[in-house]
Each structure stands twice: as structure tokens, then as C-alpha cells.
Amino acid sequence: MQVSNMVVGQYYPGTSILHRVDPRTKIIAACAFVIVLFMVNGFEGLAVMGAGLAAVIALAGIPLPWLWRGLKPVLFLLVITLAFQMFLSGGEELWRLGPVPVYRNGLVQGAFLTARLLLLVLSGSILTFSTPPVLLTDALGRLMEPLAKLKIPAYELALMMTIALRFIPTLVMEVDRIIKAQKARGAVTSGGGLLVRARGIMPVLVPLFVMSFRHADELALAMESRCWRGGRGRTIRRKLAFSKKDAVFATAVLAVLAASLWIGRLQ
Amino acid sequence: MRLELENVSMVYQSGTPFSARALEDVSLTVEPGERLAVAGPVGSGKSTLLAILAGVETPTSGRVIHGTREISRRQTPPPGSIGLAFQSPENCLFEKTVYSDVSFAPRRQGLDGLEVRRRVENALAAVGMDPASMGQRSPFSLSIGEQRRVALAGVLAMEPRALLLDEPTAYLDPAARRDLIRQLVELNEQTGVTMVMVGHDMDELARFAGRLVIIDGGRKVAEGRAEIILTDSALLARHSLDPPGTVEFCSLLSAAMGDQVAPALSEEQTIETLMQIMEGKC
Numbered sequence: 001m002q003v004s005n006m007v008v009g010q011y012y013p014g015t016s017i018l019h020r021v022d023p024r025t026k027i028i029a030a031c032a033f034v035i036v037l038f039m040v041n042g043f044e045g046l047a048v049m050g051a052g053l054a055a056v057i058a059l060a061g062i063p064l065p066w067l068w069r070g071l072k073p074v075l076f077l078l079v080i081t082l083a084f085q086m087f088l089s090g091g092e093e094l095w096r097l098g099p100v101p102v103y104r105n106g107l108v109q110g111a112f113l114t115a116r117l118l119l120l121v122l123s124g125s126i127l128t129f130s131t132p133p134v135l136l137t138d139a140l141g142r143l144m145e146p147l148a149k150l151k152i153p154a155y156e157l158a159l160m161m162t163i164a165l166r167f168i169p170t171l172v173m174e175v176d177r178i179i180k181a182q183k184a185r186g187a188v189t190s191g192g193g194l195l196v197r198a199r200g201i202m203p204v205l206v207p208l209f210v211m212s213f214r215h216a217d218e219l220a221l222a223m224e225s226r227c228w229r230g231g232r233g234r235t236i237r238r239k240l241a242f243s244k245k246d247a248v249f250a251t252a253v254l255a256v257l258a259a260s261l262w263i264g265r266l267q
Numbered sequence: 268m269r270l271e272l273e274n275v276s277m278v279y280q281s282g283t284p285f286s287a288r289a290l291e292d293v294s295l296t297v298e299p300g301e302r303l304a305v306a307g308p309v310g311s312g313k314s315t316l317l318a319i320l321a322g323v324e325t326p327t328s329g330r331v332i333h334g335t336r337e338i339s340r341r342q343t344p345p346p347g348s349i350g351l352a353f354q355s356p357e358n359c360l361f362e363k364t365v366y367s368d369v370s371f372a373p374r375r376q377g378l379d380g381l382e383v384r385r386r387v388e389n390a391l392a393a394v395g396m397d398p399a400s401m402g403q404r405s406p407f408s409l410s411i412g413e414q415r416r417v418a419l420a421g422v423l424a425m426e427p428r429a430l431l432l433d434e435p436t437a438y439l440d441p442a443a444r445r446d447l448i449r450q451l452v453e454l455n456e457q458t459g460v461t462m463v464m465v466g467h468d469m470d471e472l473a474r475f476a477g478r479l480v481i482i483d484g485g486r487k488v489a490e491g492r493a494e495i496i497l498t499d500s501a502l503l504a505r506h507s508l509d510p511p512g513t514v515e516f517c518s519l520l521s522a523a524m525g526d527q528v529a530p531a532l533s534e535e536q537t538i539e540t541l542m543q544i545m546e547g548k549c
Contacts, residue, residue: 013284066283180323181359184351185421186375203371206361210407 010070010169012129017245018060023131023139025246029253030127036257037119045264046115052256053122060130070125071118078114085110128165137162138236156230163219171212178207268334268348268428268461270297270320275329277315277485289315290326291485297429300459302452304476304493306467308507312485313465314354314433320463321351321431333429347376350427354434357406357414365391365409365417366402372425390420393454395446412443419447423454429461436471448474473497473511473532481506498530513537 018026033049040046057067089106096102128136137158144154182203277290289312297303297320307313318324319331322338331338338344353359362368369390373383391398394416401409406417419435435451436444448471455462466472472479472493479496481489483506489496496502500510500518509515510530516537517530528544531537 177353178359180318181351181353181356184321184323184349185359185372185425186346187371203359203361207359211358 010128011132012060012062012066014061014130016059016061016130017249018056018126018130020245021249022240022242022246023135024143024240025242025250026127026131027136027139027143029250030123032253032257033123034120036261037116037123040260040264042264043112043115045260046112046119048256048260048263049119050115052253052260053119053126056126057122060126062126062129066129067122067125070129071121074117074121078117081117082110082114085113133162133166135238135240136165138238138240142240153230155234167215170215171208174211175204175208178204269299269332270429270461270463271295271330271332272316272320273330273332275316275319275326275331277312277319277324278327281327289485290319292329293482293485293487295320295480295487295490297461297463299461300455302455302462302464302475302477304472304479305463305465305482306469306472306479306508307482308467311482311506313482316482317351317431317433317463317465318353321349323351347372347425348428350422350425350430352419352422352430352432352435354437355415356418356422356435357411360406360414360418360421363405364403365396365406366398368406368417369420369424371421376425386424386426387420390423391417393423393450394420395450396420412439415439415443416447427460429463432462432464434466435464436466436468444468444471445474451475467508469497469503469509469511470513473513481508483507494532497532 033053037046037049040049085106086102087100087106089103089109091103091105093101094104094107131139140158140161141155144152144158147154185203187200187203272293272295275290275293275295277288279285279287279289293312293316295316305313305316315324319326322331322333322344325340333344333348336342336344360368362371366387369387370383373386378386387402388398391401396413396416401413401417406414409417415435419432422430430451432451436447439447451462451464452475454460464472464475466475476493479489479491479493480487481496481502488506489499489502497511498514500514503510510518511532513532513534513536514530517528517540521528524544528540531540
């Protein structure tokens with residue numbers, strides 16, 4: 001497995017309209033999209049949402065191979081979802097795959113759930129593909145500002161999320177290096193029975209944890225030594241501002257969501 | 268074992284905006300039993316070169332040959348034939364005791380208990396550690412220098428035919444560096460294991476290498492006997508490298524005396540040169 005080829009929400013630089021829309025608009029749009037995703041029933045509604053998402057992807061100019069690489073890590077989950085529904089749901093038998101029956105209900109349900117999951121992952125990915133992490137933190141912090149009145153550390157929460165996001169590629173690279181180093185010492189990291197595989201993961205897991213804790217320590221120290229004191233009194237250089245672009249983008253998203261809800265309801 | 272690279276190029280994340288060229292058309296032969304050093308400025312592609320040479324990274328184009336066997340993604344080197352230590356190999360320690368960490372690879376190779384024991388003891392001794400007193404300690408209770416030795420012992424315990432080391436002395440204190448280099452040279456002389464070391468400390472490479480390759484900007488820019496490359500101050504300066512201290516001393520001496528002094532690669536050699544000069548003067 002080439003771990004270093006995995007992209008989970010890695011920013012894809014660009015100058016498209018999606019890259020320039022206020023990150024807060026994008027976050028709200030993505031949240032609304034996900035909520036509607038779980039309200040819509042039937043394939044027609046999903047199809048409308050999918051078409052909307054496809055338009056956004058085209059607008060952002062994110063190349064398909066990049067998108068595909070971002071999807072790879074969740075592919076397994078999608079296949080499992082489909083398989084479980086297809087083979088285990090019971091009911092009317094559609095056909096047989098060797099000795100295993102495939103159920104009509106299950107196939108339909110499975111396809112629906114898989115499509116929903118796919119759209120869910122894609123909508124989240126588009127957000128992080130088109131927004132640099134720094135802007136994402138600023139936007140999350142601003143959006144959660146009202147929570148600070150309830151004594152919830154909104155800015156800190158936003159920062160935590162961004163740091164987590166920021167460290168995914170770093171950890172992926174480290175895992176890749178550790179796997180290579182341990183493989184060179186004969187550690188098996190794929191293949192074999194469950195027990196063998198579980199044991200095979202220890203040589204990777206232990207160093208990874210040790211390093212993660214070290215990273216966290218070092219980062220905390222570095223932030224403190226540069227006088228980081230949380231969100232209080234912090235000013236932002238890049239002021240976020242809504243503009244006409246946001247209005248256009250929000251209207252378009254709303255229209256797609258309303259249409260999909262409408263069509264979904266007809267069922 | 269002879270290791271060969273033929274017109275190897277490497278591009279990371281090709282076809283994306285993050286595409287980065289690490290190596291360009293590098294050919295290199297490592298002769299069996301030799302000690303080769305790969306030097307170059309930071310980000311020149313040294314580490315990539317080592318990973319490709321070891322067969323853990325597959326080049327974008329070009330061929331990698333170990334002995335008579337061509338290495339590819341499908342055709343990986345046989346386990347235990349190549350000992351590879353990345354930068355800071357102590358980050359990959361994971362077992363509860365030093366003994367079990369060092370014995371990890373030989374146990375994986377399916378060797379019997381006695382042979383495993385022999386190898387662990389030899390490997391620990393080779394890096395200057397006492398198996399009896401260190402064996403049962405947790406690797407995480409050791410200093411970084413000691414952890415580094417344990418990690419290298421873990422690689423040596425495979426008794427590889429070629430040992431590839433990426434800056435094995437980084438982050439060690441000066442005494443530990445000197446010891447480690449001496450132990451590596453001894454090991455090479457005793458067992459004839461092929462060694463390739465990546466580094467940029469020229470004093471260290473002067474003590475280690477028989478032959479030297481300089482990599483800059485992903486290209487091989489120089490290759491030759493250590494005493495020739497390391498005394499060529501102009502060449503080293505072009506690639507942001509410093510000559511060894513003794514070479515620099517000799518060139519300062521030449522300038523001060525207005526006479527050409529042959530550059531020396533070691534302290535012993537420098538003393539000899541000085542003695543000759545003094546004899547000539549008196």
C-alpha cells in the first residue's frame with residue numbers, strides 16, 4: 001500500500017470562484033447540504049444533489065484524479081455498506097452470486113446508502129479542497145463566536161479542528177516512513193490472518209503514538225513560547241467579509257437543496 | 268552485494284500541483300564491500316536516493332539492480348538482504364525490551380533461538396553495547412544516542428549484505444558520532460558488508476568513506492575517491508559543502524607559508540605533514 005498517495009482533505013490551490021467565496025459561506029453550505037442529504041428520500045433527490053455537487057466540483061476546477069485519490073480511503077467503507085445491505089437484508093431474492101443470495105430490497109437500500117455516503121464524503125472534501133486551513137480556522141472561529149458567550153472555548157475548538165486537519169498529511173507521511181522502515185526489518189503489515197495482522201500493526205502503532213505525543217508536546221511548547229494565549233484579544237489580519245459572490249453561491253446552493261427536497265418529497 | 272542504479276529519476280506526487288522532482292537521471296554503482304558516502308546539501312535528493320537504492324521506494328523511471336536481480340514494485344529485495352536505517356531510526360523502536368527489539372528481524376526471519384541470540388549479541392556488541400546489562404531495559408528509558416545504537420543493532424541483526432544509513436550520526440553528541448563512525452568502519456572491515464552512508468558532515472565522511480558521490484538538485488554532480496573529492500574545496504563550495512577541517516587547515520597553512528602543502532584527510536596525516544615541514548625547516 002502506498003500510503004503517501006492518500007489525500008484526506010488536502011488543500012488544492014486554485015483561483016476559482018469557489019476558492020474565493022467566503023469560507024463561512026462554504027461551511028454553512030456544506031452543513032446544509034449534509035442535513036438535506038439525510039432528509040431526502042429516493043434516488044431522484046440524491047440525483048439532484050449529486051448534479052449540484054458535480055457542478056461545484058467543475059466550478060472549483062478540482063481534477064478528477066485528485067478527487068479519486070481523496071475518495072480511496074473511504075472506498076472500503078462504501079463497498080462494505082453495499083455488501084452488507086445486498087447480502088444480509090433478507091426479503092425477495094433477486095439473483096444468486098454463487099451460493100449467496102442477493103436481495104432486491106437490500107440492493108436498492110445499499111445503493112441508496114452508498115450514494116448518500118459518497119455525497120457526504122465528497123461535500124466535506126470539496127470544502128477542505130478549496131479552503132486553505134488558516135481560513136478554515138478563522139471561519140470556524142467566527143461561526144462559533146456566539147458559543148463563547150456560553151463559556152464554550154469556541155476559538156480553541158476551531159483551532160483544535162484545524163490542527164487535526166493540518167496534521168493528517170504529516171501523520172500519513174510518518175506512517176509511510178515507519179511502515180517502510182519496519183518492512184525493511186521484516187514486519188508484515190498486510191496479509192496473513194487477523195491475529196497475525198493485529199500483531200503486525202504493533203511495530204507501526206507504537207512508534208506512531210510516541211511520535212504523535214512528541215509532536216503535540218513540541219507544538220504546545222512552540223505556541224506557548226510565541227505567546228499564544230487562546231482566542232482572547234486576538235486580531236485577524238485577513239478580515240472575512242461576505243460579498244456578492246457569497247450571495248450568488250448561497251442562492252445557488254439553496255436552490256439545489258430546495259429542488260432536491262421537493263423532488264425527494266414527491267416519493 | 269553490488270547495488271546499481273541505472274538512469275534513475277524520481278518525481279513525488281507527479282501530476283498534482285505538489286509534484287516535486289527529487290532525482291534526475293542518476294546512475295550509480297556500489298561495489299561489494301566498499302564504503303560509499305553520498306553527500307549533498309539539504310533537499311538535494313540524498314535520502315530519496317538511499318530509499319530507492321534499498322528498494323523501498325520505486326523510482327518513476329530507471330532500473331535498480333541488487334546483485335543480479337532487478338528490483339521493482341513486484342520484485343522486492345529478499346527479506347534481510349538489505350539493512351536500511353532511515354534518519355532517526357530510533358523513532359521506530361517499539362518493543363518492551365532492547366533484546367526483543369533487536370531480535371525482531373531475526374525472529375521474523377524464522378531463525379532458531381540460539382541463532383537469534385548469537386545475532387542479537389553480535390549486533391549489540393558491534394554498536395558498542397553490552398547485551399547482558401542493556402538487553403532487559405526498555406528502549407524508551409535510554410538516551411537518544413543509546414536508542415540510536417539499539418535501532419542500528421536491530422538492522423545489523425538481520426546480517427544484511429548491504430547496509431544503507433541515512434545520516435546515522437544526526438542529533439548525536441560529538442563523542443557518540445566519532446564512536447559510531449569508528450564502529451561502522453570496523454564492522455565493514457571485519458565482515459565486508461557493503462555500506463552506503465548519506466551525510467553532510469565532511470569530517471565524518473572523511474573518516475568513513477572510501478569513495479564519495481555528491482548529489483545536488485537531484486543530479487549526481489561528482490563521484491570519485493574520497494581523498495580526491497574531499498580535497499577539492501572549490502567543488503565542495505559549489506555545492507554548499509565544507510571541506511573537512513584538516514583539509515581547510517592545510518590550505519590555510521599553504522597560504523600562510525606561501526608554499527603548497529598537500530591536503531591531509533585525517534589528524535594523523537596532518538601531523539605527519541607538519542612533522543615533515545618542521546624537519547625541512549630545521
